[in-house]
Amino acid sequence: MLSARSCITAFRLLVLAGCATPGLWIGWQWFYGDLGAVPSEAVVHFTGRTGLILLLTTIAFGPAFRLTGWVGFMIARRQIGLWAFFWLLAHMLSWIGLDQYWDWPWIVKDMVDLPYVRYGVAGLTLLVPLAVTSFKRVRQAMGEHAWHWLHRLVYVSAALGVTHLWILTRADYLMPSLFLAVLLLLVAFRIVDAILHRQ
Template identity: 75%
Template structure:
């Protein structure tokens, strides 16, 4: 199998893997298997899915360093956009299914609840990354400016993990796992940047 075919197959796997949760969620919703409060289940599911994909987007860079396979970098933009999609769906699900589009109450929640502010800030930081993820925009910006801008993904991920941590009430296993993965990825990025500057 030639490299182009392998890359296309990998991109297809990313597409299937990132869209499959939506099919599962739709199936669960249709058959009423999301529990007593389905809206809340959708909000939690979309948020966790988006955060996992965001961390996977960051992980593609060290994976490329270790393997040298260009398919990982070719699919990184794709999985990053999927992460943005799921986190945007998380926000919209919270506004619609949890807050019922009650804008005065939504504004009040954003002002009064720290974890909501962290989540909104994370999503807003991802907007310029999504907009500038295309090759034409990257070329127009220049590599250096584009590269520095996309380091915001680490800040967005940290805000997302903080959002989940504050929201958690009992079992901290998942937020601890997310925080540990992000810390490891950030440490790798700092060490890698230092080594390649020598």
Template identity: 65%
Template sequence: MASGKNQNVLLFRLVVLGCGLGPAIILLVKWLFGDMGANPPEYVVHFTGLTGLTLLLATIAFSPAFRLSRWVGFMIARRQMGLWAFFWLVMHMLSWMGLDQYWDWPWIYQEMLELEYVRYGAGALLLLIPLALTSFSRAPAVLGWSAWHWLHRLVYVSAALGVTHFWILTRADYLLPGTFALVFAGLASFRILDGMIHRQ
């Protein structure tokens, strides 16, 4: 029985690995076949951002999934998914700086000052840095469980900033950013209600 559970966890971790590596394969194939539209740099920037935000919300969703199913695989793979989300959001920022802004640091600084959505996106990524740095298994023991737990609640703030970034950036069709906003609202509401129930 235990062996079967371990196999299920391993398979799930492989699925998460596929979620992290799969977008890179898709991006490579699209580049090789010239299937990135009229503006490939813009496509890469948007693709990496959408991938990172999707994986970030998936990371948050692992906690309610565990609460509802009590399957430990969600919690075991949560760090792995979170690090993939961080990786893709870093790629999003780097591709924006390099492919869109051509590493023009004065211009990048000016864009951050003038464009609200850039500030939201940068803030979302900055909040994830301490989470990534404290994602190793000994971190809770080093920081103390309470401090580590409160620190990692920043993922909700980061996701909120990321969704806001996506919403402001959108010009016409709000279906996708609206879907992201609804998913985040549902996850945040679950977290609040679950916290209230367990404090009683």
């Protein structure tokens, strides 16, 4: 049988593969011209969906640890959280570069005029301090209490991301509804868990 350490290593490698594989897929599709009539739009949407899925998965690792007690979820949570930030940053950069052609006056105008852009930018901005403080030395310097309070912003960021997707959607609301349901379930778990641990 695999040791506990080996299981955690294997899980981290699985997380790495799962987070990196979408990049290989979208690169392959771009190279062979299989991204439809508007490849740039496909890239923007794909990176955003991937980032939001990974962000919700990052949050879900907390309840997974609570329910199973397996420390591997907590060890890999920082890893998948950084991948979520990477994909959401790629989402914004692909929107700026592929969709807006680095036209900064127009980009700023969209940020001011379009609510879904404002929500998306705000959600990504909130992830910046979480990414910066995700490293062990920074966490130790901050102290556990302050660090945990800061990293609760991940829920706000995820809510902004879901709102961004919801407003952007025009017809089929199945996907944003699924994202919203998952987020509400994770928030409910966090609230119930906090209440139970205070008793």
